[in-house]
Amino acid sequence: MSAAPLLQVEDLKTHFALGTARPFGSGRRVLKAVDGVSFSIRAGEVLSLVGESGCGKSTVGRTLTRLETASGGTARLDGREILSLSQSAFRPLRREIQMIFQDPFASLNPRLTIEQTLAEPLRIHGLAKNRTEARALIAETLQLVGLDPQVMERFPHEFSGGQRQRIGIARVMILKPRLVIADEAVSALDVSIQAQVLNLIKDLQRDSGVSMLFISHDLGVVRHVSDRVAVMYLGRIVEIGSRADIFERPSHPYTRLLLSSIPRIVPGRKRVEDLGEPANAASPPSGCAFHPRCKFATDICRSAQPLAQPLGNEHFSACHHIAELQKDHA
Amino acid sequence: MALLEVKDLAIAVAVGGQLVPVVHGVSFTVEAGKTLGIVGESGCGKSLTSLAIMGLLEGSQVRITSGSILFDGQDMLTLPAERRRAIMGADMAMIFQEPMTSLNPVYRVGEQIAESILQHRKVSKAQARERAIELLRLVRIPDPEGRVDSFPHQLSGGMRQRVMIAMALACDPKLLIADEPTTALDVTVQARILDLLKELQDETGMAIMLISHDLGVIAETCDDVAVMYWGKIIETAPADELFSTMAHPYTRGLMASIPVSDREVERLEAIPSRVPMLGEKLDGCAFHPRCGRARPICSDIDPVAIAVSPSHFARCHFPGEDQA
Numbered sequence: 001m002s003a004a005p006l007l008q009v010e011d012l013k014t015h016f017a018l019g020t021a022r023p024f025g026s027g028r029r030v031l032k033a034v035d036g037v038s039f040s041i042r043a044g045e046v047l048s049l050v051g052e053s054g055c056g057k058s059t060v061g062r063t064l065t066r067l068e069t070a071s072g073g074t075a076r077l078d079g080r081e082i083l084s085l086s087q088s089a090f091r092p093l094r095r096e097i098q099m100i101f102q103d104p105f106a107s108l109n110p111r112l113t114i115e116q117t118l119a120e121p122l123r124i125h126g127l128a129k130n131r132t133e134a135r136a137l138i139a140e141t142l143q144l145v146g147l148d149p150q151v152m153e154r155f156p157h158e159f160s161g162g163q164r165q166r167i168g169i170a171r172v173m174i175l176k177p178r179l180v181i182a183d184e185a186v187s188a189l190d191v192s193i194q195a196q197v198l199n200l201i202k203d204l205q206r207d208s209g210v211s212m213l214f215i216s217h218d219l220g221v222v223r224h225v226s227d228r229v230a231v232m233y234l235g236r237i238v239e240i241g242s243r244a245d246i247f248e249r250p251s252h253p254y255t256r257l258l259l260s261s262i263p264r265i266v267p268g269r270k271r272v273e274d275l276g277e278p279a280n281a282a283s284p285p286s287g288c289a290f291h292p293r294c295k296f297a298t299d300i301c302r303s304a305q306p307l308a309q310p311l312g313n314e315h316f317s318a319c320h321h322i323a324e325l326q327k328d329h330a
Numbered sequence: 331m332a333l334l335e336v337k338d339l340a341i342a343v344a345v346g347g348q349l350v351p352v353v354h355g356v357s358f359t360v361e362a363g364k365t366l367g368i369v370g371e372s373g374c375g376k377s378l379t380s381l382a383i384m385g386l387l388e389g390s391q392v393r394i395t396s397g398s399i400l401f402d403g404q405d406m407l408t409l410p411a412e413r414r415r416a417i418m419g420a421d422m423a424m425i426f427q428e429p430m431t432s433l434n435p436v437y438r439v440g441e442q443i444a445e446s447i448l449q450h451r452k453v454s455k456a457q458a459r460e461r462a463i464e465l466l467r468l469v470r471i472p473d474p475e476g477r478v479d480s481f482p483h484q485l486s487g488g489m490r491q492r493v494m495i496a497m498a499l500a501c502d503p504k505l506l507i508a509d510e511p512t513t514a515l516d517v518t519v520q521a522r523i524l525d526l527l528k529e530l531q532d533e534t535g536m537a538i539m540l541i542s543h544d545l546g547v548i549a550e551t552c553d554d555v556a557v558m559y560w561g562k563i564i565e566t567a568p569a570d571e572l573f574s575t576m577a578h579p580y581t582r583g584l585m586a587s588i589p590v591s592d593r594e595v596e597r598l599e600a601i602p603s604r605v606p607m608l609g610e611k612l613d614g615c616a617f618h619p620r621c622g623r624a625r626p627i628c629s630d631i632d633p634v635a636i637a638v639s640p641s642h643f644a645r646c647h648f649p650g651e652d653q654a
Binding site: 052053160162163190191192193194195196198199202217218219220221222223224243247257258259261262263264265266267271274277278280 | 371372486487488489516517518519520521522524543544545546547549550551573583584585586587588589590591592594595597598599600601602604605620
């Protein structure tokens with residue numbers, strides 16, 4: 001797989017100013033939601049961003065779709081930098097980068113029929129010459145997501161959560177995007193429905209060959225859909241690797257803590273001890289942000305931010321004690 | 331005798347002058363010192379059942395239409411209101427999913443804990459504050475003497491849920507009802523709250539009724555499990571027995587639907603169609619429209635609970651059939 005990546009993100013930073021400036025000129029406090037994130041996604045590949053609330057995973061997705069403004073770094077789609085484009089220069093690219101949101105109740109306009117909802121993106125991007133052509137495309141896409149084309153006439157309130165999420169997916173797929181960013185796309189669904197929608201997302205991704213950035217807090221879901229996985233903690237990627245590397249050879253103390261914390265139906269995995277409290281992104285710990293919770297932490301962890309260490313085969317871990325950690329393999 | 335015995339509890343919602351049944355006669359028991367898990371998807375009636383036990387449905391559009399709730403040998407549904415109020419929040423306490431909205435943002439957490447102590451015990455304000463600090467220490471909040479004066483927004487989500495637990499434990503309850511207590515929390519925080527609940531149970535001997543949609547949470551914390559679907563308990567068994575031999579096709583379908591982090595599967599075996607809404611009309615077995623092995627009898631006759639073993643029951647005409 002030496003092909004150039006579809007998306008190449010380098011040193012991405014998204015910072016937010018907090019509140020007003022302090023008196024006596026100590027300047028504005030800054031929340032570094034995303035602070036130096038680099039990764040790439042190949043054509044047809046699914047990369048998951050996983051982490052707990054406040055780690056910045058959603059902000060990465062929102063910055064790449066220009067819903068937030070990047071404070072630094074670059075993101076190249078097919079070699080073309082997209083973060084520095086003006087909004088009007090970026091507009092044609094919106095068709096290529098599409099987003100599926102978490103809440104199927106909030107992300108559909110209740111006053112539009114399904115046909116109107118799906119015709120809107122076609123109209124904006126000039127993808128259908130007339131209503132007949134639009135209706136044909138809409139019918140085809142509804143079938144693709146497992147819905148009867150006749151539902152076109154109906155309104156969102158007539159659908160269950162799972163069906164609404166299918167409509168949200170149809171709205172994305174009808175544009176034939178090259179990169180789909182799915183932000184907690186199945187988190188609001190019941191387990192039995194979540195499985196249906198996950199199967200659908202997997203099928204559509206395979207059949208269309210679209211690349212995907214799959215953002216989720218659920219490690220079970222992530223293991224099911226991803227080719228590669230990036231684990232985020234407090235605005236940074238602490239470990240990135242293939243699905244097998246992350247789930248079978250986790251090589252960052254935080255990844256191990258995460259994996260061992262999942263309540264299991266079949267008992268067995270030894271719990272990794274969590275020594276501290278989740279950190280606050282507004283006042284991150286010095287050095288490695290994970291050090292207050294880490295049993296491997298030493299002085300260097302408190303003073304210096306660890307760099308990503310290559311472990312072979314595109315597997316990287318940002319930990320000062322990688323050698324020790326690998327000996328300790330649970 | 332069981333600490334809590336719910337018998338044939340039926341609940342209906344008043345809609346436009348009509349009563350629409352939503353919980354169709356559920357029966358279960360919680361033994362002293364044990365944990366019962368109630369698992370099910372949205373609209374299965376698991377939360378309504380717990381609110382009914384806590385007496386929190388009064389004054390709403392929801393009515394208990396039949397059945398009994400025996401707590402410590404007394405029927406909560408026929409007990410005079412004053413006697414009932416003395417039990418609720420003291421001998422029987424509840425924690426909720428959302429620790430942010432369950433705490434009052436304008437009062438310090440210590441005051442909120444003290445309030446429930448003062449409600450039920452004849453103590454001075456100073457004594458109540460001392461007890462609040464003691465409770466914060468019990469739920470492993472660091473620096474309890476300082477934290478007692480914190481406002482909810484100054485605490486993290488995990489710490490707020492610890493405060494809620496401290497408040498529930500204020501009067502040494504015999505039964506703690508926990509409705510999705512860790513659903514809003516991150517997985518590393520969830521692990522610690524579940525550990526805390528187990529440790530507190532060992533220390534105090536309280537019984538826990540844990541409501542959750544997460545089979546992993548249930549498996550890790552419960553002694554016994556009841557699975558609910560469309561306002562009915564469709565399977566009940568000791569946890570180890572349930573997770574080794576699931577008899578009801580819904581329970582098995584739920585298991586097969588979960589993508590787990592321990593292994594890879596090519597395709598999830600999703601249950602087809604959608605989760606029925608509470609109050610929807612369904613004939614025969616409520617699960618038959620989604621069941622892969624439904625036969626004609628399943629759409630005609632609602633199955634009764636059949637014993638799969640002395641302690642394991644399933645409401646299915648063909649329980650345990652084609653068990654893999």
